Amino acid sequence: MRRIHRIASHVFDSGISLLVKSTRPVRVWTRVCHKMRPSTGGDEVLLPRESARWVAERSTDVKICQDGIKKTAQLIEEGVTGAEPSISLGRWREHQLNPKTTDKAAIDWIFLCDTLNFSFWTPPGTEKYAVNYGGQSWTGYWSLCAAINRALDKGIPVTDPKYYSTLSEQTLASVFKSDTATAMPLLKERLAALHEAGQVLVEKYDGSFVNMLKKSNKSAGTLLRMVVAEFSSYRDEADYMGKRVSCYKRAQILIADIWACCEGQGLGAFDDIDSITMFADYRIPQVLVWLGALQYSDKLNETLAKDTMFESGDRLEVEIRGCSIWAVELIVEEVRKSLASKKLDSAVIVNAILVDHYLWDYRRDHAAETDHIPIHKIRCIYY
Numbered sequence: 304m305r306r307i308h309r310i311a312s313h314v315f316d317s318g319i320s321l322l323v324k325s326t327r328p329v330r331v332w333t334r335v336c337h338k339m340r341p342s343t344g345g346d347e348v349l350l351p352r353e354s355a356r357w358v359a360e361r362s363t364d365v366k367i368c369q370d371g372i373k374k375t376a377q378l379i380e381e382g383v384t385g386a387e388p389s390i391s392l393g394r395w396r397e398h399q400l401n402p403k404t405t406d407k408a409a410i411d412w413i414f415l416c417d418t419l420n421f422s423f424w425t426p427p428g429t430e431k432y433a434v435n436y437g438g439q440s441w442t443g444y445w446s447l448c449a450a451i452n453r454a455l456d457k458g459i460p461v462t463d464p465k466y467y468s469t470l471s472e473q474t475l476a477s478v479f480k481s482d483t484a485t486a487m488p489l490l491k492e493r494l495a496a497l498h499e500a501g502q503v504l505v506e507k508y509d510g511s512f513v514n515m516l517k518k519s520n521k522s523a524g525t526l527l528r529m530v531v532a533e534f535s536s537y538r539d540e541a542d543y544m545g546k547r548v549s550c551y552k553r554a555q556i557l558i559a560d561i562w563a564c565c566e567g568q569g570l571g572a573f574d575d576i577d578s579i580t581m582f583a584d585y586r587i588p589q590v591l592v593w594l595g596a597l598q599y600s601d602k603l604n605e606t607l608a609k610d611t612m613f614e615s616g617d618r619l620e621v622e623i624r625g626c627s628i629w630a631v632e633l634i635v636e637e638v639r640k641s642l643a644s645k646k647l648d649s650a651v652i653v654n655a656i657l658v659d660h661y662l663w664d665y666r667r668d669h670a671a672e673t674d675h676i677p678i679h680k681i682r683c684i685y686y
């Protein structure tokens with residue numbers, strides 16, 4: 304087996320850190336297999352921030368532009384310091400489709416949602432997958448949330464791991480039934496992800512992600528490692544220039560959604576939430592290019608213009624995602640420096656999560672302008 308991932312859960316119970324401090328300057332995490340033979344050499348995965356640095360320093364077809372970083376940082380700073388801050392921790396539950404509580408039901412909702420939070424785009428000229436809910440037609444990521452809420456309103460226990468651990472393909476198709484002629488993409492892959500996640504939670508965590516969350520002892524870094532160790536569908540990794548790099552987009556957005564939903568309190572309290580990076584999807588790169596923070600090479604632009612289908616792990620795909628993560632890191636650093644110079648840094652929270660949410664929402668609100676920047680088309684279960 305090329306990569307050995309399974310790690311006995313009691314390794315986490317005893318709190319053994321799996322982060323192996325490397326002699327090299329970047330932190331790596333070596334997968335340690337408790338019951339199986341030690342992982343063979345070269346099985347080191349760089350965590351997302353170190354991965355992003357590694358890619359950005361070597362990228363040839365995606366460049367980070369300092370002027371665009373500064374311009375975007377100014378936009379973010381206005382968002383956090385304005386009279387009516389458009390960026391703040393308290394906004395996540397305001398969206399009509401997001402849960403309004405901060406209890407187990409909300410956590411189970413978020414875990415189901417982020418286990419399925421991938422690949423909603425439809426080919427150009429094709430009617431979008433859409434779900435009508437609450438008097439509105441929802442597309443993209445919000446169609447997933449609308450379908451979950453539609454099922455819950457019908458009394459279907461769709462957020463219960465016991466229920467989705469044995470869900471049939473037919474039932475899944477009806478839960479996520481489209482209100483247009485286009486079905487939700489990758490239904491079989493979504494079913495497999497649900498079966499795996501549901502079975503692990505039923506067999507090892509008493510049927511709820513809350514119990515796994517509690518074992519992370521309020522550490523986002525520990526929870527990230529637990530999620531990617533336990534659920535293969537979250538293992539968003541690739542090989543790039545001799546290193547195993549990771550974006551872990553769904554694992555990180557899962558942690559971030561729990562933190563944002565609970566406003567950093569109770570079940571959403573994490574001592575190291577700033578270790579979470581931006582979530583490398585296919586939308587943030589669009590808005591970063593539009594804002595001038597990222598620049599694509601002519602070769603990449605030609606590839607995108609031809610509606611090329613990418614594969615997970617393609618060099619161009621890794622460079623788009625890795626440079627996007629690193630660009631947001633640089634934006635956060637720029638904003639924090641500016642706020643500190645104005646002695647405003649202690650008054651507001653600025654991290655990659657809130658910057659990501661702002662940019663993701665910004666892209667949706669400015670789609671008419673940003674969407675002439677093509678997304679990189681890929682069908683995968685990671686984002």
Ligand SMILES: Nc1nc2c(c(CN[C@H]3C=C[C@H](O)[C@@H]3O)cn2[C@@H]2O[C@H](COP(=O)(O)O)[C@@H](O)[C@H]2O)c(=O)[nH]1
Pocket residue numbers: 395398420421422423424442443444445581582583584585586587659660663664667686
């Ligand atoms: N980087 C990043 N990627 C995100 C999100 C979200 C959900 N965010 C909302 C929830 C709370 C926040 O406040 C946001 O309002 C979905 N996605 C990804 O986007 C893609 C779909 O995009 P579209 O075609 O426009 O629906 C797809 O890959 C999906 O996985 C995010 O926040 N950041």
